[in-house]
Amino acid sequence: xxxxxxxxxxxxxxxxxxxxxxxxxxxxxxxxxxxxxxxxxxxxxxxxxxxxxxxxxxxxxxxxxxxxxxxxxxxxxxxxxxxxxxxxxxxxxxxxxxxxxxxxxxxxxxxxxxxxxxxxxxxxxxxxxxxxxxxxxxxxxxxxxxxxxxxxxxxxxxxxxxxxxxxxxxxxxxxxxxxxxxxxxxxxxxxxxxxxxxxxxxxxxxxxxxxxxxxxxxxxxxxxxxxxxxxxxxxxxxxxxxxxxxxxxxxxxxxxxxxxxxxxxxxxxxxxxxxxxxxxxxxxxxxxxxxxxxxxxxxxxxxxxxxxxxxxxxxxxxxxxxxxxxxxxxxxxxxxxxxxxxxxxxxxxxxxxxxxxxxxxxxxxxxxxxxxxxxxxxxxxxxxxxxxxxxxxxxxxxxxxxxxxxxxxxxxxxxxxxxxxxxxxxxx
Amino acid sequence: xxxxxxxxxxxxxxxxxxxxxxxxxxxxxxxxxxxxxxxxxxxxxxxxxxxxxxxxxxxxxxxxxxxxxxxxxxxxxxxxxxxxxxxxxxxxxxxxxxxxxxxxxxxxxxxxxxxxxxxxxxxxxxxxxxxxxxxxxxxxxxxxxxxxxxxxxxxxxxxxxxxxxxxxxxxxxxxxxxxxxxxxxxxxxxxxxxxxxxxxxxxxxxxxxxxxxxxxxxxxxxxxxxxxxxxxxxxxxxxxxxxxxxxxxxxxxxxxxxxxxxxxxxxxxxxxxxxxxxxxxxxxxxxxxxxxxxxxxxxxxxxxxxxxxxxxxxxxxxxxxxxxxxxxxxxxxxxxxxxxxxxxxxxxxxxxxxxxxxxxxxxxxxxxxxxxxxxxxxxxxxxxxxxxxxxxxxxxxxxxx
Numbered sequence: 001x002x003x004x005x006x007x008x009x010x011x012x013x014x015x016x017x018x019x020x021x022x023x024x025x026x027x028x029x030x031x032x033x034x035x036x037x038x039x040x041x042x043x044x045x046x047x048x049x050x051x052x053x054x055x056x057x058x059x060x061x062x063x064x065x066x067x068x069x070x071x072x073x074x075x076x077x078x079x080x081x082x083x084x085x086x087x088x089x090x091x092x093x094x095x096x097x098x099x100x101x102x103x104x105x106x107x108x109x110x111x112x113x114x115x116x117x118x119x120x121x122x123x124x125x126x127x128x129x130x131x132x133x134x135x136x137x138x139x140x141x142x143x144x145x146x147x148x149x150x151x152x153x154x155x156x157x158x159x160x161x162x163x164x165x166x167x168x169x170x171x172x173x174x175x176x177x178x179x180x181x182x183x184x185x186x187x188x189x190x191x192x193x194x195x196x197x198x199x200x201x202x203x204x205x206x207x208x209x210x211x212x213x214x215x216x217x218x219x220x221x222x223x224x225x226x227x228x229x230x231x232x233x234x235x236x237x238x239x240x241x242x243x244x245x246x247x248x249x250x251x252x253x254x255x256x257x258x259x260x261x262x263x264x265x266x267x268x269x270x271x272x273x274x275x276x277x278x279x280x281x282x283x284x285x286x287x288x289x290x291x292x293x294x295x296x297x298x299x300x301x302x303x304x305x306x307x308x309x310x311x312x313x314x315x316x317x318x319x320x321x322x323x324x325x326x327x328x329x330x331x332x333x334x335x336x337x338x339x340x341x342x343x344x345x346x347x348x349x350x351x352x353x354x355x356x357x358x359x360x361x362x363x364x365x366x367x368x369x370x371x372x373x374x375x376x377x378x379x380x381x382x383x384x385x386x387x388x389x390x391x392x393x394x395x396x397x398x399x400x401x402x403x404x405x406x407x408x409x410x411x412x413x414x415x416x417x418x419x420x421x422x423x424x425x426x427x428x
Numbered sequence: 429x430x431x432x433x434x435x436x437x438x439x440x441x442x443x444x445x446x447x448x449x450x451x452x453x454x455x456x457x458x459x460x461x462x463x464x465x466x467x468x469x470x471x472x473x474x475x476x477x478x479x480x481x482x483x484x485x486x487x488x489x490x491x492x493x494x495x496x497x498x499x500x501x502x503x504x505x506x507x508x509x510x511x512x513x514x515x516x517x518x519x520x521x522x523x524x525x526x527x528x529x530x531x532x533x534x535x536x537x538x539x540x541x542x543x544x545x546x547x548x549x550x551x552x553x554x555x556x557x558x559x560x561x562x563x564x565x566x567x568x569x570x571x572x573x574x575x576x577x578x579x580x581x582x583x584x585x586x587x588x589x590x591x592x593x594x595x596x597x598x599x600x601x602x603x604x605x606x607x608x609x610x611x612x613x614x615x616x617x618x619x620x621x622x623x624x625x626x627x628x629x630x631x632x633x634x635x636x637x638x639x640x641x642x643x644x645x646x647x648x649x650x651x652x653x654x655x656x657x658x659x660x661x662x663x664x665x666x667x668x669x670x671x672x673x674x675x676x677x678x679x680x681x682x683x684x685x686x687x688x689x690x691x692x693x694x695x696x697x698x699x700x701x702x703x704x705x706x707x708x709x710x711x712x713x714x715x716x717x718x719x720x721x722x723x724x725x726x727x728x729x730x731x732x733x734x735x736x737x738x739x740x741x742x743x744x745x746x747x748x749x750x751x752x753x754x755x756x757x758x759x760x761x762x763x764x765x766x767x768x769x770x771x772x773x774x775x776x777x778x779x780x781x782x783x784x785x786x787x788x789x790x791x792x793x794x795x796x797x798x799x800x801x802x803x804x805x806x807x808x809x810x811x812x813x814x815x816x817x818x819x820x821x822x823x824x825x826x827x828x829x
Contacts, residue, residue: 050559050562050563051559051560051563053560053563054560054563054564054567055563055567106601108579108580108601109537110537110540110578113548113558113562116545116548116549117549117552117558120549120552120553131542131543131545131546131637132542132545132546132548132549132550133545133546133637133638133640133641134637135549136641137637137640137641137644140641140644140645140647141644141647141651144645144646144647145645146645146646148645149642149645149646149817150817152642152645153602153603153642153817154536154537154601154602154603154606155601155602155603155605155606155815155817155818155819158602159702159818162702162703169699169700169701169702170605170608170609170612170699170700170701170702170819170820170821171602171605171702172600172602172609173600173601173602173605173606174598174599174600174601175535175581175599175601176581176598176599177579177581183598187598187613190616190617190620190622191616194616194619194620194622195620196616211559211562211563211566212562212566215563215566215570216570216572216575218567219567219570219572219575220572220575220576277596277597278594278595278596279584279585279588279593279594279595279596279597280588280594281589281592281593281594282589284498284576284582284585284586284589285576293594413581414576414579414581414582414585415579415581415582415584415585415586415588415597416588416589416594416597417581417585417597
């Protein structure tokens with residue numbers, strides 16, 4: 001292969017994906033997830049992690065089948081990320097030290113309530129003055145609790161991953177809310193394009209579902225209350241969609257310069273050909289009414305990939321099933337793709353796995369790459385009552401065979417976060 | 429793109445610390461020849477000492493009351509400091525420049541509702557059904573908007589809303605390392621031509637009992653209000669948390685020159701790393717970071733801005749390393765004067781280095797009696813940060829004027 005075949009339209013190194021791992025409420029591993037996803041199976045179930053009686057939302061897409069040493073968000077998020085990274089590195093055929101940087105999308109960390117209760121139990125009667133934290137401070141002055149300290153640090157997940165897999169340098173832990181997974185991939189792509197490294201590990205994990213997390217989203221009216229049956233709750237692009245289903249999961253992608261991948265004989269699973277981002281200054285939780293930032297983000301991703309809108313064959317939608325997102329996403333897509341919109345299939349993985357928050361962008365990137373390599377479009381399930389204001393081909397309810405070369409994957413989040421990726425078939 | 433290297437310069441500084449609000453307030457105190465007095469509060473959170481928020485009129489950078497109400501002090505401080513940096517760079521209100529400006533924020537989490545948490549903990553002592561109690565209280569007592577004030581990425585989100593910075597928005601987390609990575613990522617993108625101008629920084633509020641709890645979980649906080657930062661045996665006396673909002677506008681040299689911007693300093697290199705701190709592994713790593721950032725030797729006109737946290741033995745190791753690596757260079761102990769500000773610590777130290785490199789006067793000692801007095805204005809600055817648990821970083825900057 002000539003040198004030119006390893007670079008993109010701007011002369012930058014092409015970035016290949018050589019390993020992938022995924023965990024979601026549908027199961028562990030790429031094979032099981034893809035099989036469930038293309039069968040139109042839902043991973044949404046009643047909440048069992050904490051009592052949900054009295055809550056307006058009593059369903060979720062938590063991952064409860066991976067062993068953790070202590071029930072907290074750090075342990076859970078780390079365990080998911082460890083499993084998906086082991087899978088991805090095995091597929092990439094990389095053993096020993098990884099030797100490239102780590103970009104980790106992880107949920108913001110706060111102490112678990114169980115930890116607060118436990119600290120509260122350690123307060124001696126004479127220490128019961130002042131607010132709860134003043135009491136906790138008295139307890140901690142008596143006896144340090146390094147395990148608690150480590151369980152509430154934002155840097156503790158990437159620390160363990162870095163040690164376990166031998167990544168290089170200071171790992172980057174990031175949050176761009178529900179776009180985090182896409183941003184983790186974007187940072188990896190940028191590092192390779194900068195020439196700083198030939199490979200990068202992009203990981204996005206979220207094991208942060210707790211009573212407080214659910215209640216917070218609930219108070220913002222973001223969650224579906226279609227509790228019965230749980231698997232029908234997430235219904236993107238339908239008229240009766242009423243919110244997202246909170247969920248968990250993780251994905252890891254091994255990114256390499258195409259040249260480095262080919263020269264070591266790695267199998268190329270696909271190319272991350274473009275990344276786009278643009279922040280929204282309209283509101284903390286709502287998007288600009290005209291969708292301009294989302295439109296700019298999609299356009300930026302296409303431009304970065306050197307592709308015209310006509311070359312995109314399928315869109316892996318953000319498709320959260322909230323009234324707001326799906327409407328805005330349709331507006332943005334139809335603006336960019338114009339008359340062709342009716343002919344471009346658009347499906348939402350979240351109809352089956354729910355909204356995996358921090359992990360979503362990376363999990364959906366893995367599914368996008370599988371869509372290309374398998375020639376199968378995963379469906380949007382629960383599409384029983386189409387929203388006439390959103391006339392999209394959502395691949396309703398049943399998977400479809402289709403050859404796709406370029407996929408657009410959207411991620412939008414609170415705080416004006418927008419990130420889009422374009423993924424392409426191996427050029428070889 | 430990989431072959432295109434751009435020089436990266438600092439053209440805007442937004443700084444709020446216990447010493448005051450804005451670049452001038454800091455310059456007036458730091459370039460006056462004698463170490464400024466520390467501003468601390470040892471009473472509100474006794475036995476702990478914090479470096480508090482100075483008197484500040486939020487409206488000066490956050491004009492809409494509605495925006496102020498959507499935030500707590502951590503986000504307000506960051507948005508305020510970001511506004512100062514944009515003002516300072518002459519880019520505030522320049523809608524085109526802000527719409528294409530990248531943004532990287534180093535963040536922790538926002539304030540919790542201490543009253544609600546206390547209510548639940550108190551109640552839990554009387555009841556056995558704690559999980560049910562939790563749901564009862566959280567569903568009725570939590571303010572819906574508080575979630576947004578707590579979300580890490582909403583500091584950046586509020587900067588977009590208030591200052592219209594929308595080129596991109598990325599929030600990095602992970603205590604001190606987040607501050608290092610933010611500057612490192614912004615630098616790398618501009619150097620490679622992936623970005624032309626970028627707002628980088630973070631904020632930290634020390635007057636938070638929930639944050640004191642985190643740091644006291646390893647008994648890391650200083651508890652003697654009268655103790656100097658460095659004790660007689662060369663160790664530090666424990667961390668005193670410091671409130672800081674620090675943002676920088678980074679630009680490629682071409683971009684800055686094309687618009688005639690004032691250049692405070694050139695950022696030559698910044699790198700971070702982490703790993704075991706057993707035996708001399710930390711020192712080996714610092715040596716490699718110093719080598720790779722070109723931070724070596726240096727005479728009296730090289731000033732080392734040490735980000736030592738105050739965590740006793742760890743800070744002693746940093747100090748010993750700096751003494752052996754930069755024996756002639758005066759050190760400025762950032763934590764002694766400003767307290768330790770976690771995610772904001774490294775951006776704060778880089779901002780202070782830029783002030784020194786832009787001034788004809790030498791920068792005063794931060795830790796009186798320990799930081800060497802110098803008669804030379806700084807021509808080179810080395811900035812270090814060693815996270816209280818993990819993460820290390822070094823930056824090197826050079827005078828431009």
